[in-house]
Amino acid sequence: MESPESWPDTPEADGDGASAPPFPVAYSLLSPEALLAEVGRAYTIAPPVDCTLLRSYVNDVYAVATTAGDYILKVYRARWRSRSEIAYELDVLAHLTARGVAVAPPIPRRDGRLIGALRAPEGVRYAVLFAHARGAKPARPFTTTLYRHFGRTTARLHAALDDFASPHARVPLDLAYFLDRPLAALRPRLADRPDDWAFLVGLAEKVRARVTALAAAGLDWGVCHGDLSLDNLHVTPEGRITFYDFDSGGPGWRASDPYGVLLSAILNGDDYWEAFLVGYTEVRPFGPADLAAVPYFAAAYGIQEMGGRVSDWAAWSGRWMATEAYFDDALAQWRRWDAEQLGDEPTEGR
Numbered sequence: 302m303e304s305p306e307s308w309p310d311t312p313e314a315d316g317d318g319a320s321a322p323p324f325p326v327a328y329s330l331l332s333p334e335a336l337l338a339e340v341g342r343a344y345t346i347a348p349p350v351d352c353t354l355l356r357s358y359v360n361d362v363y364a365v366a367t368t369a370g371d372y373i374l375k376v377y378r379a380r381w382r383s384r385s386e387i388a389y390e391l392d393v394l395a396h397l398t399a400r401g402v403a404v405a406p407p408i409p410r411r412d413g414r415l416i417g418a419l420r421a422p423e424g425v426r427y428a429v430l431f432a433h434a435r436g437a438k439p440a441r442p443f444t445t446t447l448y449r450h451f452g453r454t455t456a457r458l459h460a461a462l463d464d465f466a467s468p469h470a471r472v473p474l475d476l477a478y479f480l481d482r483p484l485a486a487l488r489p490r491l492a493d494r495p496d497d498w499a500f501l502v503g504l505a506e507k508v509r510a511r512v513t514a515l516a517a518a519g520l521d522w523g524v525c526h527g528d529l530s531l532d533n534l535h536v537t538p539e540g541r542i543t544f545y546d547f548d549s550g551g552p553g554w555r556a557s558d559p560y561g562v563l564l565s566a567i568l569n570g571d572d573y574w575e576a577f578l579v580g581y582t583e584v585r586p587f588g589p590a591d592l593a594a595v596p597y598f599a600a601a602y603g604i605q606e607m608g609g610r611v612s613d614w615a616a617w618s619g620r621w622m623a624t625e626a627y628f629d630d631a632l633a634q635w636r637r638w639d640a641e642q643l644g645d646e647p648t649e650g651r
Contacts, residue, residue: 337352352364360376375548402454403435460585515591563599
């Protein structure tokens, strides 16, 4: 058997594939050096001097340093968001900026457009340069003061978006998003776990019935951040919060936005949820229907996350993202959540 050292360096070297087209690519990581040159060519900002990959996740995020300050370049995964969907996200940022809510706005290109298109091996990848959010991520230990301020600022964000409109489309964060599409992805994956599948279907129907009833009772509907957490905001030394990363946002029930605060409070036994609510209700109402819905949206996000694991994440990163051990842990958590937080209605498969 040949050793790797004896393999040809190119298809041409052994006479095979000299005229073959490039092999299809599912995902490519773009060169920071090439992106640095692209930023210098496409934008009228101060000369860029460094481009560093910060994160390769759903999208690729780069830190761009210039002689006059820092920026964030987001390169969207091919076929993840259409140009229109990204334009909706940028319309949200423009609207919030006009209303005085601190966000990281997009930077116009030399041609006046906000969205660039890069031709990668897997297809077109859209790119947007954002201002760097002032401040830094909150560091532990967190405080109730921080969460009260978080609640107030979230309420201001929601209030500012009450009159938002865009000519561009965005997938709504509705029950099809939270339940129907994830369950369709999960069904073949859980075919050999019938009890778990029955539990998950029962949990989804409980969430559907309760959210539908609460929506009829007056759940607040409007543009949501979609990934509201301390991971997606910066705080200045003066305490000003700046939100960023609206890639998961869209029209939805506002009670779904702070589900993570409640989930953390229950799992970790902290009092941050109460502090968040105090801050939120100092600015705008969070009514009885919204309050009752949050535990159900936590379960809905759990189902949505599991569905993403077996569809998008498995395709992007491999099946290790959804192992049997992962399902054991995740389903155990949501069984506990169902029993302790979602009332006495029976859920199948317990």
